[in-house]
Amino acid sequence: MLDRLHHALRTDHPDRPAVLRHTRTGAAGVRIRRGDLADLADGYAAALHARGLAPGATLGVAVRPGPRALAVLLAAHRLGVRIAVLDPTAGPDVLAARLTLARPDLVLADAAAQAVAGWARPLARRADLALPPLTALGPVATLGRRWPGCAPALGPAGRTAPPPRTGGPGGDGDAVIVFTSGTTARPRAVVHTRDGLAAGLRTVTELVDPRPGSTVLGGTFFVLLPALAAGAAVALPARAPRALARQLTRLAPAQTYLTPPQLRTALAAGARFTGRVWTGSAPADAALLRRVKQAGADQAWGVYALTELFPAAAVEEVEKSAHTAPGDLVGAPLPGVRTDLTGEGELLLTGPGARHRHLGEEPEPWIRTGDRADLTPDGRIVLAGRLKDMVLRRAENIYPGLYEPALHLPDVELAVLVGVPRSGEPGDELLVALVQPRPGTDPHRLRTALQGPLDRMGSARPDAVLFGEIPLAGRSRKPDRRAAAAYCARELAG
Structure with a gap:
């Protein structure tokens, strides 16, 4: 490409x-x-x-x-x-x-x-x-x-x-190194080859299908390169929410890619959408996708992607909203992507667009996502939370990803479940729901509306429900669970 x-x-x-x-x-x-x-x-x-x-x-x-x-x-x-x-x-x-x-x-x-x-x-x-x-x-x-x-x-x-x-070098030559995690003493980075990068770009092109002469709004190379190759013009998103809302109105893009935090702030600024809207890099619940369509988009898609494999799966709002079973439906694997589960339920992925190896290490055929997941009979991926996000309460393993989608009511901007150490009881945690209401929401009405989803959680019902702003971290502005847990601990102690 x-x-x-x-x-x-x-x-x-x-x-x-x-x-x-x-x-x-x-x-x-x-x-x-x-x-x-x-x-x-x-x-x-x-x-x-x-x-x-x-x-x-x-x-x-x-x-x-x-x-x-x-x-x-x-x-x-x-x-x-x-x-x-x-x-x-x-x-x-x-x-x-x-x-x-x-x-x-x-x-x-x-x-x-x-x-x-x-x-x-x-x-x-x-x-x-x-x-x-x-x-x-x-x-x-x-x-x-x-x-x-x-x-x-x-x-x-x-x-x-x-x-x-x-x-x-040939198709197997290294194309890009992207740092992911690790420490100062031992940083980690994934290496994509030229062939792998090309396969990922082809997948995006087939999924998004940019058209010549159209306008695409987005800021990542996986959005910009296919758009330019197809003959579309690209626009980088404005940083200020109000400016982004005005930009969306003036450009009326056929394709828009924004992260979930960008979508939320744009919606709060009164943004109107056109064409198809794509979001990823952080969890996007069905309620957020519905709000995007209510704001004018023809379609609203959630994309499941990792630094090691972009993209892996995608789901449109209609299908995501129809999913009423536990967990977060992220869609069917995209062409060429294969899935497997470990004994612990960790999702494994591989495919032509997968990273070749970690820098300084030997090639690995499968990517360990760190996500606990289930696979439906027809192969769709349903996430059940991060393995490391598991909360241990009274010897019961609770995976927040199974229950967080139920908390995303229309008046909820974002919600997470975190564990807070129980005083005097090592290895035991309180399960706390931290809910960020949409601006202007009546907290008493929202607390009443949450009773239904909370009752359906059964043994995973939180010990406490707190309202507040959920801290975000990283370039993709994902919920910072560690900071959220620390905030909840302070609030409970007070």
């Missing part, structure tokens, strides 16, 4: 917009045209080639989504260079450990990333920062506008002929 995209940008309406720019009023302007994006990619390929990056080299990238990031991805693919995705908000110690593991030959960071992380400047100026020598970590260059104190700039070599298209 990346080869096809580069060709399509030049030959298929190169004067059409590739990436749209939004304003405070929500109006759309042209941020970059298709042909200009191809030129930018060629310029970066020439600049990286001049820096000595060759097939098999590693390029660290800490750049916000946008035309430059897309151009760098295309340039790296052209050269056969693998990309290590770096999160500048991870903190200097974590980031340094990840750099040490990936050992990039060059790190590209925009000025904002350097300002957030505060790591590129000292790495660029010091030979030793209580870390391996700079030569082991690789040099740093600024992509885009350079602010004072940033590393030297890497500009596209516009007048230099781009290097020959090598295609890099």
